[in-house]
Amino acid sequence: MFEREILMIPGPTNVDPKVLRALSKPTTSHTSQEFANIFKEALNNLKKVFMTKSEVFVIAGSGTLALEMAIANIVEPGDKVLNTVSGFFGNYFVEISKVYGAVPRVLEMPWGKPVKSEQVKDALIEDDYKAVTVTHVETSTGVANHVREIGEVVKRYSDAFYIVDTVCSLGGMEVRVDEWGIDACASGSQKCIGVPPGLALIAVSQKTLEYLEKRKTSVGSWYGSFKNWLPVMRDPTKYFATPPVNMVYALHEALKLIIEEGLENRFRRHYVLAEAFRAAVNALNLNLIAEKESAANTVTAAYYPENIEDSQFRNEMEKHGIVVASTLGPLKGKGFRVGHMGNVNQNDVFATVTAIETTLKKLGYKAELGKGLAAAQEKLLSLEQSTLA
Numbered sequence: 001m002f003e004r005e006i007l008m009i010p011g012p013t014n015v016d017p018k019v020l021r022a023l024s025k026p027t028t029s030h031t032s033q034e035f036a037n038i039f040k041e042a043l044n045n046l047k048k049v050f051m052t053k054s055e056v057f058v059i060a061g062s063g064t065l066a067l068e069m070a071i072a073n074i075v076e077p078g079d080k081v082l083n084t085v086s087g088f089f090g091n092y093f094v095e096i097s098k099v100y101g102a103v104p105r106v107l108e109m110p111w112g113k114p115v116k117s118e119q120v121k122d123a124l125i126e127d128d129y130k131a132v133t134v135t136h137v138e139t140s141t142g143v144a145n146h147v148r149e150i151g152e153v154v155k156r157y158s159d160a161f162y163i164v165d166t167v168c169s170l171g172g173m174e175v176r177v178d179e180w181g182i183d184a185c186a187s188g189s190q191k192c193i194g195v196p197p198g199l200a201l202i203a204v205s206q207k208t209l210e211y212l213e214k215r216k217t218s219v220g221s222w223y224g225s226f227k228n229w230l231p232v233m234r235d236p237t238k239y240f241a242t243p244p245v246n247m248v249y250a251l252h253e254a255l256k257l258i259i260e261e262g263l264e265n266r267f268r269r270h271y272v273l274a275e276a277f278r279a280a281v282n283a284l285n286l287n288l289i290a291e292k293e294s295a296a297n298t299v300t301a302a303y304y305p306e307n308i309e310d311s312q313f314r315n316e317m318e319k320h321g322i323v324v325a326s327t328l329g330p331l332k333g334k335g336f337r338v339g340h341m342g343n344v345n346q347n348d349v350f351a352t353v354t355a356i357e358t359t360l361k362k363l364g365y366k367a368e369l370g371k372g373l374a375a376a377q378e379k380l381l382s383l384e385q386s387t388l389a
C-alpha cells in the first residue's frame, strides 16, 4: 500500500503535515493553562469560521454527534420538527429527532434537487414547528441547499429554531451563522477544516442558549448537553469530561491555516476547483447528479456511463493513488462521488481527472483522453483571468 495517496472522497480529506505534527505533540494536562490557551485560541478562530459572535463547542465525536447535540438540546419530547431531506444525510436529522421524542414532518425532495424554500414556507404557514432542519451540502448528491434563503423564510414565518448541518461545507463554502439566523450549526473536523475525523463542531445562537434555561424537560443526553460543556468552552481550565487534547492541538493548527489563507480566498479556491472539476466531468459526457444551479463546491457526484462497474472503477482509480467514493442509498452502484475540499489544490484535481479518463477508457468507455483535463485547465485559466481582471 502506498502511504502517499490523494484522498478525493468527501471526507476525510488530506491533512496538512503541520496538522499531523500537532497530533504528535506530547499530550498535556487537559486543564493546564498551556492547553487552555491553545483551546481558547482555537475556539476564537472557530467563531470566525462559523462567522458568529455567540458560542461554539468542540466535542470529541464525529459530525453525527454535532447533529445529535443540536437536536437533543433544542427539541423536547412531543415537539414538532420540520425536517427537510434531499438525500442520505438529511435523513439523519429525522432519525435523531425521533430518538429524542420529536414528531418529525419530513419535507422530502428528489435526490439531486435542493430544498425549495417555497415548500418550507407553505409548511410553516400550515403548522407550528419547534425546529426546522436543513443539510447545507447534501454529501450524497453534491447539492448545496440554499441555507440563507431558507433561513429568511424560517424567521419570517415562524419562531422555530433553525438547525443546519454544515458538515460538508464549513470552511469550504460560505456559512454565516449570525447573519443567516442559524440557531444550531453542526459540523465536523474531517472535511473542509482539514483535521482527521474525531471532532464535532457546533455553533449555537443566543436564542438557543437562553432556551436551555427555560426548557421544561432536561436534555436527554448528559455528555451532549450544551449546558454541561458551556463552562469548559468559556474557560478550558474547567472540567466536565476530558477533551481530546491532541485533536484540539490539530484543530488549532488547522484553523490557523484557514485564517492565514483567509475565508474569502478559501471559498474562492473551492469554487474555482469545483468549477474546473465539473467542467471536466461535463467534457467527458458524464451526467452530474446535482442540478447545475445547486451544485456544491465541496463535493461532486456523477453517474457512471453504461457498463461501468462501481468497485472496478474505484479499484482502478486507487491504482493511480486516488481514492474516490461510491454513491449512497438508492444511487448505490450508479455513480461516484469526488470530494474537492479542505487542502485540495489544482494538482489534485488534474490528477483526479486524468485518472478518471484513463480508468473509464480502460473499462471500455469511449473517452477521448485529455478532453476532461483540457476542460479543467481551460476553466481554471478563465476563472483566474476573471479574478485578475
Ligand SMILES: Cc1ncc(COP(=O)(O)O)c(C=O)c1O
Binding pocket: 010, 011, 062, 063, 064, 065, 089, 092, 135, 137, 138, 139, 140, 165, 166, 167, 168, 188, 197
Ligand atoms: C452532510 C453530512 N452530514 C452528516 C455527516 C455525518 O458525519 P460523520 O460521519 O462525521 O459522523 C456527514 C458525513 O459524511 C455528512 O456529509
